[in-house]
Amino acid sequence: MIAVAAGALGVFLYGMKLMSDSLQKIAGNKMRTILAKMTDKPVRGILTGTIVTTAIQSSSATTVMVVSFVNAGLLSLAGAIAVIMGANIGTTVTAWIISLFGLSESSNAFTFPLVAIAIALPFMFMKKDKLKSIHEFIIGLALLLMGMHFLQEAMPDLSQYPRFLETLGRLSDYGYLSILLFICVGAILTCVVQASAAMMAITLVMCYKGWIGFDVAVALVMGQNIGTTITANIAAMVANTMAKKAARAHLVFNVLGVVITLIVFYPLLRLIAKITIAVMGADPYILPGQEGYEPTAIPMALSIFHTFFNVVNTMILAWFIPQIIRIVNWMVKTPETEGEEVFKLKYIPSHFVNTSELDIESAQQEIRLFSSRVVNMFDLLPKLTNAKSNEDFDAIMAKISKDEDITDKLEIEIAKFLTHISEAVGSKEGSKKISAMLRIIDNLESIGDSIYHISITKKAQREQDMNFGANNDGHLFKMYDCVRHALIIMDANLSKNYEDVDITSAYQAEEDINEFRNLLRDAHLEAIKSGEYTYEVGTLYSSLYAIYEKIGDFVINVSQAIVTSQETVAAPKI
Numbered sequence: 001m002i003a004v005a006a007g008a009l010g011v012f013l014y015g016m017k018l019m020s021d022s023l024q025k026i027a028g029n030k031m032r033t034i035l036a037k038m039t040d041k042p043v044r045g046i047l048t049g050t051i052v053t054t055a056i057q058s059s060s061a062t063t064v065m066v067v068s069f070v071n072a073g074l075l076s077l078a079g080a081i082a083v084i085m086g087a088n089i090g091t092t093v094t095a096w097i098i099s100l101f102g103l104s105e106s107s108n109a110f111t112f113p114l115v116a117i118a119i120a121l122p123f124m125f126m127k128k129d130k131l132k133s134i135h136e137f138i139i140g141l142a143l144l145l146m147g148m149h150f151l152q153e154a155m156p157d158l159s160q161y162p163r164f165l166e167t168l169g170r171l172s173d174y175g176y177l178s179i180l181l182f183i184c185v186g187a188i189l190t191c192v193v194q195a196s197a198a199m200m201a202i203t204l205v206m207c208y209k210g211w212i213g214f215d216v217a218v219a220l221v222m223g224q225n226i227g228t229t230i231t232a233n234i235a236a237m238v239a240n241t242m243a244k245k246a247a248r249a250h251l252v253f254n255v256l257g258v259v260i261t262l263i264v265f266y267p268l269l270r271l272i273a274k275i276t277i278a279v280m281g282a283d284p285y286i287l288p289g290q291e292g293y294e295p296t297a298i299p300m301a302l303s304i305f306h307t308f309f310n311v312v313n314t315m316i317l318a319w320f321i322p323q324i325i326r327i328v329n330w331m332v333k334t335p336e337t338e339g340e341e342v343f344k345l346k347y348i349p350s351h352f353v354n355t356s357e358l359d360i361e362s363a364q365q366e367i368r369l370f371s372s373r374v375v376n377m378f379d380l381l382p383k384l385t386n387a388k389s390n391e392d393f394d395a396i397m398a399k400i401s402k403d404e405d406i407t408d409k410l411e412i413e414i415a416k417f418l419t420h421i422s423e424a425v426g427s428k429e430g431s432k433k434i435s436a437m438l439r440i441i442d443n444l445e446s447i448g449d450s451i452y453h454i455s456i457t458k459k460a461q462r463e464q465d466m467n468f469g470a471n472n473d474g475h476l477f478k479m480y481d482c483v484r485h486a487l488i489i490m491d492a493n494l495s496k497n498y499e500d501v502d503i504t505s506a507y508q509a510e511e512d513i514n515e516f517r518n519l520l521r522d523a524h525l526e527a528i529k530s531g532e533y534t535y536e537v538g539t540l541y542s543s544l545y546a547i548y549e550k551i552g553d554f555v556i557n558v559s560q561a562i563v564t565s566q567e568t569v570a571a572p573k574i
Contacts (some may be wrong), residue, residue, distance in 0.1 A: 015143030042082040042318045049086020054093050062087040063229075063250055070246040077328070080246040081321050085253060088225070088310040095200050095303040179219045179265060183258065186223020191230045199224045200306075207298035214284040214298050215269055218305055222261060225254045225309070245328040252327050257313035272308065276301040359421045360433055363414060364497070367440055370410050371494045371558075374447050375487050377403040378551075381451065381480060384458045385473075393462060400455045407448030411441045433498065436565035440494070443554040443561070447487075450551045457544055466537050475520055476541075479548045482513045486555045493559050498566065506559040513552035520545045 053062045063084055070080045190199045203220045206212050212220075229251040261268065276284050282294035284301035317324070380400050387393035415438060422434045461468075468476070486509035493501045521542070528538050 011143055011146055015140045015146070042078070042085075042321060045079050045082025046086040046089070046314060046318060049083035049088075050090045051086070052083075053087040053090025062090070063247075067243045067246050070243045075246075077242060077245055077249065077325055078321050081249045081253065081324055082318065084246070084250045085314040085318060088254070088257075089307075089314060091228075092303070092307040092310055095204070095306045176262070176265070179215065179262070182216050182219035183223040183226070186220035187227040188223075190224045190227025199227070204299045204302060207302060208295050213287065214273070214301055215266075217298060217302050218265075218269060221302060221306055222258045222309070226251070226258060229254055241332060244332045245325075248328040248331050249324055252324055252331075253313075253317055256317060256324075257309065260313060260316060261309060268308075269305070272301050272305045275304055279304075359417070360430060360437075363418055363421070363434075363437055366410070366414055366417075367437060367444070368494050370407070370414070370441065370444050371491045373403060373410075374407065374444050374451070375484075375491050377407075377448060377451050378484060378487055381454055381458070382477070384455060393459075397455055397459060400452055404448050404452040407445050411445035414441050433565045436498070436561040439561040440558050443557045446554045447551055450547050450554065454544060454547050457540055457547070461540055464536075466540060468537065468541050469533065472541055475523075476544055476548075479513070479516055479520065479545050482509070482516055483548050483551050483555070485509050486513060486552055490555045490558045493562055498562050501559060501562050503559055503563050506556055510552050510556040513549055517545055517549040 049062060049066075066075065066080045066083050066087075070077060075083070186199065186203075200221065203212075203217055203224070207214075207217045229247070233247040233251065273284050276282065276297060280294070280297065280300055282297035282300075283292065284297045286293045286297070377400060380396055380403075383396050384393060384400075387396060418434050418437055418441075422431065460466075486506070489502060489506050489509055493503075493506065524538060524542050524545075527533060528535065533541070
């Protein structure tokens with residue numbers, strides 16, 4: 001029985017994942033854009049969270065995405081709390097799908113036609129990406145319903161196990177103490193499973209089979225609302241302080257919602273029972289064996305309660321967002337060491353919740369940080385030339401060396417993350433963006449290497465006391481300015497969400513670098529012939545402007561990669 005139930009739950013969860021992933025492929029980029037442009041207005045934030053979660057069918061994906069946006073500085077803490085409130089409302093859709101379609105005896109009447117339609121779609125529209133995602137969504141929905149059917153079949157008739165029924169009955173007879181017990185059970189099981197949808201499915205089936213009464217089922221659902229916050233808190237474990245506060249706010253909101261509901265628990269349940277009787281003519285308090293018992297009554301009442309619980313709590317607590325912020329500020333202190341420069345991914349979460357297309361935003365933010373680090377690293381080069389003491393020079397060299405090591409690690413970690421999410425990304429837009437990002441980080445790391453090589457060359461120049469002459473020093477400073485101008489354009493292009501890229505300025509900056517390099521090369525050859533400086537000095541001098549020019553190549557490659565990530569634009573390769 002346990003093996004069959006576990007398999008049925010696996011089918012259900014896989015169906016949920018297929019539905020969520022396919023919806024993200026259809027609307028993932030739009031969801032990212034909507035959330036990224038979120039404001040601090042609570043009503044708009046709540047509506048956004050509701051719409052996004054309803055669209056992608058995953059409150060965990062929404063909350064993890066919110067945490068990453070707070071971490072990236074794209075969303076304030078107040079805005080994040082509002083979106084999380086909306087996500088709680090959006091997640092109630094799952095319960096309604098199960099209650100309306102997954103528990104009836106005729107659920108197979110929906111399941112097999114859905115499978116037939118889904119199988120036919122790829123053959124009818126083989127080259128349509130969005131239709132392929134619709135195919136996956138339908139398959140996911142069919143598997144979800146099939147999993148619910150198998151789960152019902154796996155649950156035994158408890159009339160054959162009187163001792164178990166007696167134990168459940170005893171646990172349910174302690175009033176508020178029983179309610180608190182089952183809230184804890186629901187929270188713990190959801191933390192362990194890390195899937196509130198799975199726990200909701202199990203709870204609904206137990207209600208349908210008559211294992212538990214309405215009040216116990218409601219307590220389990222309230223516990224699940226607390227347990228589901230574990231996902232966002234795991235995602236925030238290695239994030240910055242603001243992201244941790246956003247995750248704690250999710251926990252605080254759900255706990256406060258449970259406390260508010262407990263105050264009016266039994267009157268609220270009687271109200272839900274009356275609504276259920278009015279809607280379907282069945283009382284959720286009538287147990288199996290009693291006259292008028294209807295197995296679908298409790299699941300329906302539970303779905304009504306789940307929606308009522310999240311909507312009403314949101315309407316109440318939305319007025320207390322500043323107070324919630326004060327609570328999480330008390331819970332999460334800003335460490336004194338925050339802001340120290342160590343290698344740490346800021347925007348890519350270290351969690352195992354795969355939000356596929358939505359994770360692209362996290363990688364994009366990390367690449368923006370990567371680009372800023374490279375520009376700051378480049379800005380250290382003039383300080384090497386102007387360093388007055390060996391101690392100052394060595395300190396700057398150590399900083400460049402450390403930054404170069406960090407750029408190596410950034411490329412490796414971002415590439416690993418992009419490779420991981422590429423397995424779940426199915427849209428052409430997402431795949432092209434990931435390919436572009438892989439090319440971008442490769443070139444950013446190459447820029448870091450080149451900057452380090454320049455610093456090594458300058459160190460050799462200082463140690464050997466080589467003087468290029470005022471004229472040549474001026475040429476190198478001009479070459480530095482040309483390359484820095486190109487880097488600034490590249491950095492700006494990376495900050496534009498890969499849209500409205502200034503590729504014309506990027507090409508012009510690259511052309512200016514190449515033309516000036518050609519002038520320096522011709523002048524250098526003439527200087528060697530005329531004996532203006534020694535061959536050793538000339539070798540160091542020419543290697544410097546050659547590395548600067550090579551950096552220009554890597555820089556233009558980045559902007560080109562951004563352009564090629566757009567389906568309608570093609571850029572020449574260098």
